Each structure stands twice: as structure tokens, then as C-alpha cells.
Amino acid sequence: MTTAQRDETHAPGRYADVNGVHLYHETHGEGRPMILLHGGLCSGEMFAPILPALTAKHQVILVDLQGHGRTADVDRPLDMALMADDVAALIDHLGLDRPDVVGFSLGGGVALHTGFRHPEKVGRLVAASAHIRRDAVYPELLAQQGQVNAAAAEYMKDTPMYELYQRVAPRPEDFPRLLDKIGEAMRKDFDFTEQVRALRVPTLVVAADADMAPPSHFVEVFGLLDGGLRDGGWAGEGRPAGGHALAILPGLTHYDIDQSPLFAAVTLAFLDR
Incomplete structure (x- = not known):
């Protein structure tokens, strides 16, 4: 640890060394384990408003x-597949038996990739506000994402994302580097249609009704999971064979769904079925 890094002893959680990443994690509550993954430029702190509901059981x-947050960057791209491998390694490190994996936005993509790449390690999966094709995002947002790079750091100094990074990151001076990497990741084209179609982990697809991609995109994702193709039946016999589900949450956007009691409620309802 260099002198530029903060003293880890002041962090409320712990670190696990996985895949060359000194990965920060906190454990709250008791009961069936749930790994909860944050959005881009954020940290686990973003779930504070709904954490009491999630930790009740x-x-x-x-x-x-x-x-992100208290986990320092390493010399590799910000790639959801690699971060999913980190999550899988953390599951092994903690000795967890098929925990549920829940993620929002970037974390939702990482949750999906954990299900794609390590289905044997996951119980149930919740992916919120996680589009599976880059072109599903509204064009004006794609244009904004294309402008994210280190030069934007100066203009973000009054934002909650910058404040969080300066407060908790091991190397606060790395914020421009993070913007460069996340901007590069957002500019890359992707299409996970075939991976979703092959997904065998019971999955809840969640989105706001005014998200970064239209509700129709998340209905499309549900369709790839055998959902929305027929009547569900009196006994649920027509529901998706893999136990998948869909929730479009009313009155929310990409920027507040993670803190909504509705998100907590549908997540718990799905995980506790």
C-alpha cells in the first residue's frame, strides 16, 4: 500500500484478494445470502435507503x-465479464452456497454475466436497469456517454459521484482514470442476446417505466427467457419454464429506482418465492 492510499483500517468492511483485485465488501444482516452490486461511478453505499428492508431476512x-468505492482500480479494462469473475471468486472466498446475486445498472450487467459464466455459483438473479444491447439505449444518452472521459472530471466536482470517490476511494486522484475507463466501456458495442437466451439461473428482469432504455426492451429480454409468450394459466403452468419474471416499476427512472421501496419489494418477493 502506497502513501497515496487511504488506511484500510478505517473502512467498515473487509477486503478479499481475487483475480488481482483488492475487492472491498461489507456484510449486513443475517439469513439467506444476497450479493448486491451497485451502478457505475457509485458504490454499495447507494443502497442505504433500502438496505434495512433487504436485511430483514x-x-x-x-x-x-x-x-469503484473502496476498491482501487487495477491494470485491466472495466469489463463486466471480468467483474463477474471477481464476484464468483468472492463467493468462493466467503464460502457461500449459491447466494442470490442482485445488481443495478452496471451491477445488473455484472449480475447477468455472473449468471452467464458461473451459473453453478448462483441461486437466483435480479438484474435491474441492465440493458443487453447498446443500441437499446436512447440515442441522446448514447451521445452523452460518448463524451465521458478524464477531461470531464473537472466538470463533475460538484456531483455526488465525485464527492463519494474523494471520500472513500483508496486513491482519490484516480477519478479521471475511472472516467476514462467507464467511458471506453460505454462506447463499445455489445449484444448479449444469445447469452440471455441460454441463461439457466432463475432471473428477475427489473426496470423503471422511464429508464435509460424503453420498457419494450426489457419486455424483449423477458421474451428471451420464455416470458410473455402465452397466458400464464390458473396454476402458473404457462409461466417461463426457468422461473424467470419481469417487473416494470411505475413512476421511477434510472436515477432513483435503486433507492425505491418498490425495487426492494419486488426483489424480495422474487428471491423469497
Whole structure:
């Protein structure tokens, strides 16, 4: 640890060395374990408003993903597949037996990739506000994402994301580096249609009714999981064979769904079925 890094002893959680990443995580509550993954430029702290509801019956493991929160960046791209491998390694490190994995936005993508790549390690999966094709995002937002780079750091100094990073990051001076990496990741084209179609982990697809992608996109994702193709039947016999589900939450956006009691409620309803 260099002199530029903060003293880890002041952090309320612990670190696990996985895949070359010094991965920060906190454990709250007791019960069936749930790994909870934050959005881009944020940390596990973003779930504070709904954490009491989630921990009422679950042990919640908040993870700060590579380069976010209290986890320092390493010399590799910000890639959801690599971060999913970190989550899988953390599951092994903690000795967890098929925990549920819940993620929002970037974390939702990482949760999906954990299900794609390590289905044997996951119980149930919740992916909130996680589009599976880059072109599903509204064009004006894609244009904004294309402008994210280190030069934007100066203009973000009054934002909650910058304040969080300066307060908790091991190397606060790395914020421009994080913007460069996340901007590069957002500019890359992707399409996870076939991976979703092959997903065998029971999955809840969640979105706000005014999200970064239209509700129709998340209905499309549900369709890839055998959902929305027929009547569900009196006994649920027509529901998706894999136990998948869909929730479009009313009155919310990409920027407040993570703190909504509705998100907590549908997550718990799905995990506790």
C-alpha cells in the first residue's frame, strides 16, 4: 500500500484478494445470502435507503466493484465479464452456497454475466436497469456517454459521484482514470442476446417505466427467457419454464429506482418465492 492510499483500517468492511483485485465488501444482516452490486461511478453505499428492508431476512453482501468505492482500480479494462469473475471468486472466498446475486445498472450487467459464466455459483438473479444491447439505449444518452472521459472530471466536482470517490476511494486522484475507463466501456458495442437466451439461473428482469432504455426492451429480454409468450394459466403452468419474471416499476427512472421501496419489494418477493 502506497502513501497515496487511504488506511484500510478505517473502512467498515473487509477486503478479499481475487483475480488481482483488492475487492472491498461489507456484510449486513443475517439469513439467506444476497450479493448486491451497485451502478457505475457509485458504490454499495447507494443502497442505504433500502438496505434495512433487504436485511430483514437476508444477509446482504455489498461489493464495491473494480475501480469503484473502496476498491482501487487495477491494470485491466472495466469489463463486466471480468467483474463477474471477481464476484464468483468472492463467493468462493466467503464460502457461500449459491447466494442470490442482485445488481443495478452496471451491477445488473455484472449480475447477468455472473449468471452467464458461473451459473453453478448462483441461486437466483435480479438484474435491474441492465440493458443487453447498446443500441437499446436512447440515442441522446448514447451521445452523452460518448463524451465521458478524464477531461470531464473537472466538470463533475460538484456531483455526488465525485464527492463519494474523494471520500472513500483508496486513491482519490484516480477519478479521471475511472472516467476514462467507464467511458471506453460505454462506447463499445455489445449484444448479449444469445447469452440471455441460454441463461439457466432463475432471473428477475427489473426496470423503471422511464429508464435509460424503453420498457419494450426489457419486455424483449423477458421474451428471451420464455416470458410473455402465452397466458400464464390458473396454476402458473404457462409461466417461463426457468422461473424467470419481469417487473416494470411505475413512476421511477434510472436515477432513483435503486433507492425505491418498490425495487426492494419486488426483489424480495422474487428471491423469497
